[in-house]
Amino acid sequence: MLLIGGGGREHALAWKLKQSRRLGKLWTSGSSNAGLAKLGTPCPIEMNAKDAFRIQRWCDTNDIHLVVIGPEGPLAAGLTDVLQSAKRMVFGPTKAGAQLEADKAFAKQLMRQASIPTAEGRAFTDTESARAFVLARPEDQWVIKASGLAAGKGVIVCETISEALDAIDRMLVQREFGEAGATIIIEEKLQGQEVSVLALVDGRTISILDPCQDHKQRDEGDSGPNTGGMGAYCPTPVVDAPTMRAIEQQILLPVVDALRRDGIEYRGVLYAGLMLTPGGPKVLEFNCRFGDPECQPLMMRLRGDLVEILWATAAGILDQVDFDFDPRVAVCVVMCSAGYPGQYEKGKAITGIEEAEALSGDTGEIVVFHAGTTTNQTGQLVTNGGRVLGVTALADDLHSARDLANAACERIHFEGAFWRRDIGDRVLART
Ligand code: AMP
Ligand code: GLY
Numbered sequence: 479m480l481l482i483g484g485g486g487r488e489h490a491l492a493w494k495l496k497q498s499r500r501l502g503k504l505w506t507s508g509s510s511n512a513g514l515a516k517l518g519t520p521c522p523i524e525m526n527a528k529d530a531f532r533i534q535r536w537c538d539t540n541d542i543h544l545v546v547i548g549p550e551g552p553l554a555a556g557l558t559d560v561l562q563s564a565k566r567m568v569f570g571p572t573k574a575g576a577q578l579e580a581d582k583a584f585a586k587q588l589m590r591q592a593s594i595p596t597a598e599g600r601a602f603t604d605t606e607s608a609r610a611f612v613l614a615r616p617e618d619q620w621v622i623k624a625s626g627l628a629a630g631k632g633v634i635v636c637e638t639i640s641e642a643l644d645a646i647d648r649m650l651v652q653r654e655f656g657e658a659g660a661t662i663i664i665e666e667k668l669q670g671q672e673v674s675v676l677a678l679v680d681g682r683t684i685s686i687l688d689p690c691q692d693h694k695q696r697d698e699g700d701s702g703p704n705t706g707g708m709g710a711y712c713p714t715p716v717v718d719a720p721t722m723r724a725i726e727q728q729i730l731l732p733v734v735d736a737l738r739r740d741g742i743e744y745r746g747v748l749y750a751g752l753m754l755t756p757g758g759p760k761v762l763e764f765n766c767r768f769g770d771p772e773c774q775p776l777m778m779r780l781r782g783d784l785v786e787i788l789w790a791t792a793a794g795i796l797d798q799v800d801f802d803f804d805p806r807v808a809v810c811v812v813m814c815s816a817g818y819p820g821q822y823e824k825g826k827a828i829t830g831i832e833e834a835e836a837l838s839g840d841t842g843e844i845v846v847f848h849a850g851t852t853t854n855q856t857g858q859l860v861t862n863g864g865r866v867l868g869v870t871a872l873a874d875d876l877h878s879a880r881d882l883a884n885a886a887c888e889r890i891h892f893e894g895a896f897w898r899r900d901i902g903d904r905v906l907a908r909t
C-alpha cells in the first residue's frame with residue numbers, strides 16, 4: 479500500500495498500519511519525516527497531485543492495492559479520482575467530496591439546504607457588500623473565513639467591528655490568501671467548547687470515532703495566535719451520549735445523505751469541527767481527512783486492524799469490520815520549534831526520544847510521533863518543521879495521561895523547543 483503525506487498524522491497512521499497482519503509492503507510518499515522513514519519505503523516519485531497520472535502509473539507498476547491519502551491538498555486536487563480503479567482502493571474522498579473542506583461556501587450551502595445546525599453566515603465576493611453586512615450589525619462579533627484551502631490560516635476570529643473590516647480587506651482586497659480568499663464567509667462568532675468528531679464513512683454506513691478536542695492556540699490558557707494544533711486528547715467527556723446522538727442524527731448522517739443526493743458518494747474520514755453551544759452542537763467546519771494532531775491519540779487508542787478498517791471504508795463494506803477503542807485516555811502534546819507558527823529555523827539536533835519512550839510502564843504508554851523531523855547527512859535526527867514531535871501518552875485518565883506526556887517532553891531536547899503544558903485544562907478545570 480501507499481500512504482501519502484508526511485506529518486505527525488501520517489506517522490501515527492503508519493505506526494498503526496504496521497501492526498496489521500494484512501500489511502504487505504508499505505510505501506510512504508517520499509517525505510523525509512524520520513519516524514515515517516523507519517516504517518515504510520519512500521516512494522521514489524514526487525507526490526505532486528498535478529502529476530497524478532505519473533503517480534497512477536507508478537502505482538500500477540508497483541502493484542499498489544490500497545492508497546491512503548492523509549492531507550487535504552491531494553484530496554482537493556482530485557488524486558482519489560485518478561488513482562481509484564477496479565483493482566485499487568483509495569481511502570479519502572473524491573474531488574467532489576473534498577469540497578466539503580476545500581470550499582467553505584459549498585459546505586455552507588449544503589448545510590443550509592439540509593438544515594444542518596451551523597453558525598449563521600453568508601458568502602461574499604464583493605468587498606462593499608461584505609462591509610455593509612457587518613456594518614449593519616455593529617454590536618455583533620464575526621468570524622471571517624477564506625472559502626478555499628489556506629493551510630489552516632484562513633480564519634480570522636474578530637473581537638471588534640474594525641477587526642472584521644480589516645479582515646475583509648485583507649482577504650478580498652489585499653488577497654492575503656490568494657484565490658482561496660476570493661470568496662469569503664462571514665459568520666457569527668459562537669461561544670462554547672470546541673470538539674472534533676470524526677467518522678469513517680463508506681458512502682452510506684458511518685462509524686463515529688470517539689470524540690476529541692484539540693488546542694489550536696499557541697500559548698497556555700488558549701491565548702496567542704492560531705496554529706495547526708498544539709495538542710489533542712481523546713476521548714473528551716464534554717460530549718455526552720445525547721449530544722453524540724444529536725451530532726449523528728442532525729449533522730453527520732444528513733451531510734452524507736445530502737452529498738449522495740448531489741451524486742457524491744463520500745468515502746473516507748468526515749471530520750466535523752463543532753462548537754457545543756447552549757443551543758446544541760453547531761458546525762464550524764468540515765474536514766475531509768483525519769485531524770492532526772487528533773489522529774495521534776485516536777491511533778494510540780484504536781483496537782482493530784487499520785488496514786482492514788481503511789480498506790473496508792474505501793470499498794464500501796465498513797459494516798463488515800469490527801473495531802473499538804482502548805478505554806484509557808490518550809493525550810498528544812506537540813513540541814514545536816521556536817518562532818512557530820511564524821518563522822522558525824530548522825536543522826536543530828533532537829535528543830532524548832528513547833528516554834521519553836522509556837517512561838512507558840505501569841502508569842501508561844508513551845509513543846513519540848514525528849511531524850517535522852528529518853535525518854541529516856551525518857545521520858543525526860534534526861528538526862525540519864514548526865510542529866516537530868507529537869508526544870503521545872495513554873493512561874487511565876486525562877490527568878495522568880497529560881502528566882505522562884509532559885514528563886516525556888521534559889526528556890526530549892532541541893534548541894528552542896516549546897510546548898503547552900496545559901493540554902486538557904479546558905476539561906480538567908471543570909472537574
Ligand atoms: P475552522 O478552520 O473553520 O475550524 O476555523 C479555525 C478556528 O477558528 C476554529 O477551530 C475555531 O476555534 C475558530 N472558529 C471558526 N469558526 C468560528 C465561529 N463561527 N465562532 C467561533 N470560533 C470559530
Ligand atoms: N487539528 C485540526 C485539523 O487537523 O484541522
